[in-house]
Amino acid sequence: MMASRSRFASPVLKTARSAGRVSGIRTSTKAAQRTALVGSCSPAPVLLSWPRSYSLRSVSAVRPFSVSASRTASRFTSDAYPDIKRDDRFAQLTEEHVAYFRDVLGKDHALIDGVTSNAVEDDLEAFNADWTRKYRGHCKLVLKPGTTLEVSQILKYCNDNHLAVVPQGGNTGLVGGSVPVFDEIVMNMARMNQIRSFDDVSGILVADSGAILEVVDNWLAEKGYIFPLDLGAKGTCQIGGNVSTNAGGLRLLRYGSLHGSVLGLEAVLPDGTIVDDLSKLRKNNTGYDLKQLFIGAEGTIGVVTGVSIICPQRSPAVNVAFFGLDSYEKAQLAFKEAKGRLGEILSAFEMMDGISIDFVHKVTGNRKPLEADHPFYCLVETSGSNADHDGEKLEAFLEDVMGQEIVSDGVVAQDDTQIQTLWKWREGVPEVVGHWGGVYKYDVSIPLADLYTIVEDTKAKVQEAGLMGDTDEYPVVDVIGYGHMGDANVHLNVAVRRYDKRVEEVLEPWVYEWIEKREGSISAEHGLGLAKKKYIGYSRSPTMVGLMKHIKDHYDPNGIMNPYKYI
Amino acid sequence: MMASRSRFASPVLKTARSAGRVSGIRTSTKAAQRTALVGSCSPAPVLLSWPRSYSLRSVSAVRPFSVSASRTASRFTSDAYPDIKRDDRFAQLTEEHVAYFRDVLGKDHALIDGVTSNAVEDDLEAFNADWTRKYRGHCKLVLKPGTTLEVSQILKYCNDNHLAVVPQGGNTGLVGGSVPVFDEIVMNMARMNQIRSFDDVSGILVADSGAILEVVDNWLAEKGYIFPLDLGAKGTCQIGGNVSTNAGGLRLLRYGSLHGSVLGLEAVLPDGTIVDDLSKLRKNNTGYDLKQLFIGAEGTIGVVTGVSIICPQRSPAVNVAFFGLDSYEKAQLAFKEAKGRLGEILSAFEMMDGISIDFVHKVTGNRKPLEADHPFYCLVETSGSNADHDGEKLEAFLEDVMGQEIVSDGVVAQDDTQIQTLWKWREGVPEVVGHWGGVYKYDVSIPLADLYTIVEDTKAKVQEAGLMGDTDEYPVVDVIGYGHMGDANVHLNVAVRRYDKRVEEVLEPWVYEWIEKREGSISAEHGLGLAKKKYIGYSRSPTMVGLMKHIKDHYDPNGIMNPYKYI
Known part of the structure; x- marks a missing residue:
C-alpha cells in the first residue's frame, strides 16, 4: 500500500x-x-x-508497554541469588547514621529514610528495583547529594563506618549494577544536574554527573554541537552513569569511545578524596591518565561527580x-x-x-x-x-x-x-523485548563474520531443549539478535514468559563458552554489574582479573563501593 | 615569480x-x-x-641539518643536572648480569655490552644520546629483546637484582624520557617489529611495539587503511613509543587520542608479569580498562610489547x-x-x-x-x-x-x-629549530584565544633581558610558535646558539606560571620525561600527583622503570 x-x-x-x-x-x-x-x-x-x-503516534507509545510490564516484577536479588551472602564487614544502618547524613545534606528532600520510618517503602522501590525487573534490593536509605563536597563527606563517613554504597545514575543499566543487593545505601546523583561550562569554539563541555543525557544533548543542539554518545535510554540515563559504565550506544562508530572523548573527570574516592581531574584541554600529557580507571568502573572505586567531554559539531x-x-x-x-x-x-x-x-x-x-x-x-x-x-x-x-x-x-x-x-x-x-514477562540479555562482541551465528546457535539450543513455543507452557517466546553491527556488537536477547532455571541452565555457561572460543567479549557495552560478574573469566585472563582486583583493593580497601558486583 | x-x-x-x-x-x-x-x-x-x-628536492634535504647539528651535542645529563644523584638502590652492572642477559637473548647482535668490553663506546652513543641533544646518559648495556617472553625474563631479573631499565623505542622523544641518566640498562624494542594481525573489515591491527610508525602506515596504505596517528618523526619513532608517550601529532583533530583508538595492549610489568590485554574488539566492557594506564606512562610502570589499534579507512x-x-x-x-x-x-x-x-x-x-x-x-x-x-x-x-x-x-x-x-x-x-645550537622546547595546551600570546610574551621577556640578537654574543636566536591549532596545542620554541643558564632563568618557572594561570597544560603531547618532571605541579594538583605516585609504587615498587623521570 x-x-x-x-x-x-x-x-x-x-x-x-x-x-x-x-x-x-x-x-x-x-x-x-x-x-x-x-x-x-x-x-x-x-x-x-x-x-x-506511516503513523508516528503509535511508535511513541512504545515505552508504556515496558513500564507497565515492570510492575509484574521482581523477586529480591537476594532470593534469586541465594549464594550471595550479605558481607558481615558492613555495618547495619542506625538512626545515628541517618542523623549524620541528614546533617550533611541539610534538606529533607535530599534523603529518603526508611531506617527510622516505614512510611517510605513505596518511595524506596524505584531505587531498589532496576529496569530489567531482574534485580531488586533491600535498601532503606537513599541519599541525593547536591554537591561534590557532600559526596565526599558522605563517602568518607561510609568508609569510616563500613557502610556499603551503591552509586546510582538514571538506573537504566542492564546488568543489575545500579541497584543494591542487600541494604546498601543508594547514592542517587539526580540532584547534581547542572552544566558547569561550555566553550563554543572547542566544543568542550563540563557538566555534573547527574545531568540527563538527552537534556544535555538538547542543550548542546542549540549551540550547534552534539553529545558524542547516544542511546535508547537517553531520556533517563545520566552522563555520570554513561561514563561509569563506558556506555557505547548508537554512534560509537562515528564518535568513538568515551575513553577518547572524555577529557577530564571529577570523582570522589571512598576515603573522601576528591579526584580533581576535570581538565578542559584536548591534550594534557602530564602523568598517568587516572580518570580512565573510572570510565567503566561501574562505581566500584568511587563516584563520578563531574565530566569534561569534547563534543563534536552537530x-x-x-x-x-x-x-x-x-x-x-x-x-x-x-x-x-x-x-x-x-x-x-x-x-x-x-x-x-x-x-x-x-x-x-x-x-x-x-x-x-x-x-x-x-x-x-x-x-x-x-x-x-x-x-x-x-x-x-x-x-x-x-x-x-x-x-x-x-x-x-x-x-x-x-x-x-x-x-x-x-x-x-x-x-x-x-x-519491547521484555513485554512477555522477561528477557535474558547477552551483549556480545564477536568478529563480524560470526556475529549472528550466536543468535542462530542459541535459538537451536533452546528449541532442542523443548523450551521455546507459542503457548504459555513454553518459557521462551523467541530468540532475537540486533545491535551495533558497525562495532561488531550484537545484543542476543532471549525473550521469556517467566524466568526459568531450565532456560538458564541451557544458556549458561554455554553462551559464554561460545564467546570465549571466538575471543569475543561477554559484555561489549553493558558492563559486568551483578549479572556478568562471575563470567569475566570468559573474556579476561586470570592475570588481568588479578590486576583488576589489585586496583579495587587499592582504591576501596574496605570494599564499600557497589559490593557483590563487577569483579 | x-x-x-x-x-x-x-x-x-x-x-x-x-x-x-x-x-x-x-x-x-x-x-x-x-x-x-x-x-x-x-x-x-x-x-x-x-x-x-617549486622545488621538492631541497625540502627533502631538511633532515641532514638537524642530524649534523646533533654531533655538536651533549653534555652528560648528570653534569647538566647536578641535583640528580644516582639512586643507591640500584645495583652496578656486573659480568654475571651480562652473562644472564646474553643467555636469555641468545644472539650476540641483540646485546651491546659495554660492561665487559670498552670497544663498543661508539655503538652505545646512539642509545645514550637523544634527539634534542640535551640529554646524554652513561649506559653500558643495551638489550634488544626479540619476544615478549624475553622482555619478561629480562625485567624480572632486573627487578630481582635492582637493575634500573630505560625502555626505548625510536628515541625521538623531546623531553629526555627515552635515554638513561646514569648507567640504566637500555631496553631497545627495535627487534620486535612485526605486524601480528590485521582485519581488513574492521580495520583492527595488532603489531609489535617496535614497529616503525611509517612502516606500519605504509603497510596499511596498501590495504586502504591509515594509522590513526601521524607525526614528523614517523620514519624513526615506534608505535610502542607512540603509545607510551600518548603521542598526539598531526591528525588528532580528526582521529582522536590514542586513549580512544588503542583497543588493547600487551605489556610487561617489572616483576615479569605479562599484561595480556591485547583485545581485538572495538567494545569490551569487562572490568577496569588497565591498558589506559600504560598509554602515556612513558615506560615507568612497564614495557609495552604489543599494540592493538583500530585504524580508519584511508x-x-x-x-x-x-x-x-x-x-x-x-x-x-x-x-x-x-x-x-x-x-x-x-x-x-x-x-x-x-x-x-x-x-x-x-x-x-x-x-x-x-x-x-x-x-x-x-x-x-x-x-x-x-x-x-x-x-x-x-x-x-x-x-x-x-x-x-x-x-x-x-x-x-x-x-x-x-x-x-x-x-x-x-x-x-x-x-631545523635546533640548527643554531639548541632549543628550549615548551609544548603547551592553552585555550585557543591565548594560544599565541605565550609566544609574544616569551619573546618580550627574552628581549627585555637582553638575551636575544643577531650576533654570536646573544644566546637566543629567536622565539617561535607553531603547532596543532585545531587541538589548542602550540609549540613554543626558543632557538639558541648555546644552552645558557641566564636563558633558563628567564624562562623558568615564568613560562610554567604563565600556563598555570590559564589552566593550561605544561605538556600537551611531549610528556614529562626528565625535562618536565619537576613542573607537573603547574598542571596537576597535589592530590592528582599523589594518586599518580601510588600507581607508580603499586606497579614498580623497586622503582627500576625509567627512574629519575616522569613524576
Missing part, C-alpha cells in the same frame, strides 16, 4: 514488491534533480519510497535509510559498501533481525516501515556538513546495494520526524 | 601580490569546471595558485592548502571557518608563525610556498571519500576566507608530491 507512486519507476525491478517505488532522498530541489538522473542511469537501482501514511545534514535484507551475509555486504561509499559521513549502522522488528510491531501495533517481511533489517545513518553531498553519497550507496541486490527493499526518511520514527524501530527493540 | 598565470584572474584583488593567481583545487575535470564557475561568482574570491617551479581524497595571514586573530577566524565549512573532512589545521617558516627557509634554502612574507601561516588538510565533494567544500571555504579577507594569500597542492612538500614546511620547523 504505497501512498506515493513513482514517476521514476525502475525498469529492472527484481521483485514484484518493490515495483513503482520512488527514490526519496531528502527533499531539496537539487536532490530531486539528482534523483531524476539517478533514476535514468543504467543499471537502474531498485528505487525506494517512504510510505507517507551535523546539519542527517539521513536515515532502513533496509530489508535476505540474509546476514547480505547485511555484512551492505556494511562493507556503506563504509566505502559513505566514508566519513557514516554515523550509524544498526542491524535487527526479522523477529526483533516483529516484536516491536506486535507490542506497539505500529505499521512496519517496509511492506513485506524480511529476515534482516539494517538502519544506516549519515551525518554530514553538506546536505547535497551527503545526498549524493547516499544515492551512490543505494544504487550500489540495490543494483547488486544486496538489499531487498528499503525506505529513506524525508524529514526529521521520519528519521526519529525509523530510529524507533531500532530503539524500540530493547524496550 | 609565478610559474603559471591564471585564466581566472580575480577581478577584486585586494593585494598587488596575489594578482593573477589561479584557483587550483585538485586536478579533476569536474573541479576545473567548478573552479571556472567560482571564479566568475561575485564577490569573487582572491584566487590561489601553486608555483609550479581517505582517497586528500587536499592541502597553505595560507599566509596578517595576524593570529585571523588564524583563529580561519580555523572557525574551516570547522564550519569543511566539517567532517577537516583532518588537520596547523599554524606556524612567520619566523618558523623563515627558519625552515634559511636552513634548507628552499623557496617559500608563498612569495611574500606573512606574520602567520596555516596549513589546512582535508581527507574525504569523494574528491569532487571535498573540492567543493574546500572551494567554499577558500571563497569564504579570501572573500572575507581572513587570509592574505595561499596555495593549494595539486598532487601528492605537492601535498608532501607543503607538509614539509610544517614538519620541517622542529627539524
Whole structure:
C-alpha cells in the first residue's frame, strides 16, 4: 500500500514488491534533480519510497508497554541469588547514621529514610528495583547529594563506618549494577544536574554527573554541537552513569569511545578524596591518565561527580535509510559498501533481525516501515556538513546495494520526524523485548563474520531443549539478535514468559563458552554489574582479573563501593 | 615569480601580490569546471595558485641539518643536572648480569655490552644520546629483546637484582624520557617489529611495539587503511613509543587520542608479569580498562610489547592548502571557518608563525610556498571519500576566507608530491629549530584565544633581558610558535646558539606560571620525561600527583622503570 507512486519507476525491478517505488532522498530541489538522473542511469537501482501514511503516534507509545510490564516484577536479588551472602564487614544502618547524613545534606528532600520510618517503602522501590525487573534490593536509605563536597563527606563517613554504597545514575543499566543487593545505601546523583561550562569554539563541555543525557544533548543542539554518545535510554540515563559504565550506544562508530572523548573527570574516592581531574584541554600529557580507571568502573572505586567531554559539531545534514535484507551475509555486504561509499559521513549502522522488528510491531501495533517481511533489517545513518553531498553519497550507496541486490527493499526518511520514527524501530527493540514477562540479555562482541551465528546457535539450543513455543507452557517466546553491527556488537536477547532455571541452565555457561572460543567479549557495552560478574573469566585472563582486583583493593580497601558486583 | 598565470584572474584583488593567481583545487575535470564557475561568482574570491617551479628536492634535504647539528651535542645529563644523584638502590652492572642477559637473548647482535668490553663506546652513543641533544646518559648495556617472553625474563631479573631499565623505542622523544641518566640498562624494542594481525573489515591491527610508525602506515596504505596517528618523526619513532608517550601529532583533530583508538595492549610489568590485554574488539566492557594506564606512562610502570589499534579507512581524497595571514586573530577566524565549512573532512589545521617558516627557509634554502612574507601561516588538510565533494567544500571555504579577507594569500597542492612538500614546511620547523645550537622546547595546551600570546610574551621577556640578537654574543636566536591549532596545542620554541643558564632563568618557572594561570597544560603531547618532571605541579594538583605516585609504587615498587623521570 504505497501512498506515493513513482514517476521514476525502475525498469529492472527484481521483485514484484518493490515495483513503482520512488527514490526519496531528502527533499531539496537539487536532490530531486539528482534523483531524476539517478533514476535514468543504467543499471537502474531498485528505487525506494517512504510510505507517507506511516503513523508516528503509535511508535511513541512504545515505552508504556515496558513500564507497565515492570510492575509484574521482581523477586529480591537476594532470593534469586541465594549464594550471595550479605558481607558481615558492613555495618547495619542506625538512626545515628541517618542523623549524620541528614546533617550533611541539610534538606529533607535530599534523603529518603526508611531506617527510622516505614512510611517510605513505596518511595524506596524505584531505587531498589532496576529496569530489567531482574534485580531488586533491600535498601532503606537513599541519599541525593547536591554537591561534590557532600559526596565526599558522605563517602568518607561510609568508609569510616563500613557502610556499603551503591552509586546510582538514571538506573537504566542492564546488568543489575545500579541497584543494591542487600541494604546498601543508594547514592542517587539526580540532584547534581547542572552544566558547569561550555566553550563554543572547542566544543568542550563540563557538566555534573547527574545531568540527563538527552537534556544535555538538547542543550548542546542549540549551540550547534552534539553529545558524542547516544542511546535508547537517553531520556533517563545520566552522563555520570554513561561514563561509569563506558556506555557505547548508537554512534560509537562515528564518535568513538568515551575513553577518547572524555577529557577530564571529577570523582570522589571512598576515603573522601576528591579526584580533581576535570581538565578542559584536548591534550594534557602530564602523568598517568587516572580518570580512565573510572570510565567503566561501574562505581566500584568511587563516584563520578563531574565530566569534561569534547563534543563534536552537530551535523546539519542527517539521513536515515532502513533496509530489508535476505540474509546476514547480505547485511555484512551492505556494511562493507556503506563504509566505502559513505566514508566519513557514516554515523550509524544498526542491524535487527526479522523477529526483533516483529516484536516491536506486535507490542506497539505500529505499521512496519517496509511492506513485506524480511529476515534482516539494517538502519544506516549519515551525518554530514553538506546536505547535497551527503545526498549524493547516499544515492551512490543505494544504487550500489540495490543494483547488486544486496538489499531487498528499503525506505529513506524525508524529514526529521521520519528519521526519529525509523530510529524507533531500532530503539524500540530493547524496550519491547521484555513485554512477555522477561528477557535474558547477552551483549556480545564477536568478529563480524560470526556475529549472528550466536543468535542462530542459541535459538537451536533452546528449541532442542523443548523450551521455546507459542503457548504459555513454553518459557521462551523467541530468540532475537540486533545491535551495533558497525562495532561488531550484537545484543542476543532471549525473550521469556517467566524466568526459568531450565532456560538458564541451557544458556549458561554455554553462551559464554561460545564467546570465549571466538575471543569475543561477554559484555561489549553493558558492563559486568551483578549479572556478568562471575563470567569475566570468559573474556579476561586470570592475570588481568588479578590486576583488576589489585586496583579495587587499592582504591576501596574496605570494599564499600557497589559490593557483590563487577569483579 | 609565478610559474603559471591564471585564466581566472580575480577581478577584486585586494593585494598587488596575489594578482593573477589561479584557483587550483585538485586536478579533476569536474573541479576545473567548478573552479571556472567560482571564479566568475561575485564577490569573487582572491584566487590561489601553486608555483609550479617549486622545488621538492631541497625540502627533502631538511633532515641532514638537524642530524649534523646533533654531533655538536651533549653534555652528560648528570653534569647538566647536578641535583640528580644516582639512586643507591640500584645495583652496578656486573659480568654475571651480562652473562644472564646474553643467555636469555641468545644472539650476540641483540646485546651491546659495554660492561665487559670498552670497544663498543661508539655503538652505545646512539642509545645514550637523544634527539634534542640535551640529554646524554652513561649506559653500558643495551638489550634488544626479540619476544615478549624475553622482555619478561629480562625485567624480572632486573627487578630481582635492582637493575634500573630505560625502555626505548625510536628515541625521538623531546623531553629526555627515552635515554638513561646514569648507567640504566637500555631496553631497545627495535627487534620486535612485526605486524601480528590485521582485519581488513574492521580495520583492527595488532603489531609489535617496535614497529616503525611509517612502516606500519605504509603497510596499511596498501590495504586502504591509515594509522590513526601521524607525526614528523614517523620514519624513526615506534608505535610502542607512540603509545607510551600518548603521542598526539598531526591528525588528532580528526582521529582522536590514542586513549580512544588503542583497543588493547600487551605489556610487561617489572616483576615479569605479562599484561595480556591485547583485545581485538572495538567494545569490551569487562572490568577496569588497565591498558589506559600504560598509554602515556612513558615506560615507568612497564614495557609495552604489543599494540592493538583500530585504524580508519584511508581517505582517497586528500587536499592541502597553505595560507599566509596578517595576524593570529585571523588564524583563529580561519580555523572557525574551516570547522564550519569543511566539517567532517577537516583532518588537520596547523599554524606556524612567520619566523618558523623563515627558519625552515634559511636552513634548507628552499623557496617559500608563498612569495611574500606573512606574520602567520596555516596549513589546512582535508581527507574525504569523494574528491569532487571535498573540492567543493574546500572551494567554499577558500571563497569564504579570501572573500572575507581572513587570509592574505595561499596555495593549494595539486598532487601528492605537492601535498608532501607543503607538509614539509610544517614538519620541517622542529627539524631545523635546533640548527643554531639548541632549543628550549615548551609544548603547551592553552585555550585557543591565548594560544599565541605565550609566544609574544616569551619573546618580550627574552628581549627585555637582553638575551636575544643577531650576533654570536646573544644566546637566543629567536622565539617561535607553531603547532596543532585545531587541538589548542602550540609549540613554543626558543632557538639558541648555546644552552645558557641566564636563558633558563628567564624562562623558568615564568613560562610554567604563565600556563598555570590559564589552566593550561605544561605538556600537551611531549610528556614529562626528565625535562618536565619537576613542573607537573603547574598542571596537576597535589592530590592528582599523589594518586599518580601510588600507581607508580603499586606497579614498580623497586622503582627500576625509567627512574629519575616522569613524576
